[in-house]
Amino acid sequence: MPANARVTLCYGPYKSNGVVGHRTFRLQGLQAALRARVHQCVLEETRDRNVVELVVSGEVVFSCDIKQLQFGGDGQLDPVCREAVAAVEKAY
Numbered sequence: 001m002p003a004n005a006r007v008t009l010c011y012g013p014y015k016s017n018g019v020v021g022h023r024t025f026r027l028q029g030l031q032a033a034l035r036a037r038v039h040q041c042v043l044e045e046t047r048d049r050n051v052v053e054l055v056v057s058g059e060v061v062f063s064c065d066i067k068q069l070q071f072g073g074d075g076q077l078d079p080v081c082r083e084a085v086a087a088v089e090k091a092y
Contacts, residue, residue, distance in 0.1 A: 006040045007088055008055040012048040014066050020049070026066050027052070029075030033085050036075075054084055062087035 054062040075081035
């Protein structure tokens with residue numbers, strides 16, 4: 001995988017404090033983990049609730065429930081972030 005791959009993070013709305021909406025707070029750690037590996041992250045909102053998909057070269061390489069990601073942080077201690085970065089690295 002090239003060190004500077006473009007990764008599209010497709011994320012849907014989720015319920016927080018009784019309100020459903022698109023929020024990027026849970027994506028911060030994932031973005032930081034990908035950027036630490038010199039990947040370019042592009043955010044894209046979708047209609048699918050509670051879903052995060054990582055797309056590389058038009059192919060979904062990783063998918064999870066957005067609530068599985070830790071809130072905020074740098075993603076280093078989040079096992080889901082490590083799994084996602086590994087999936088991106090294996091994409092080629």
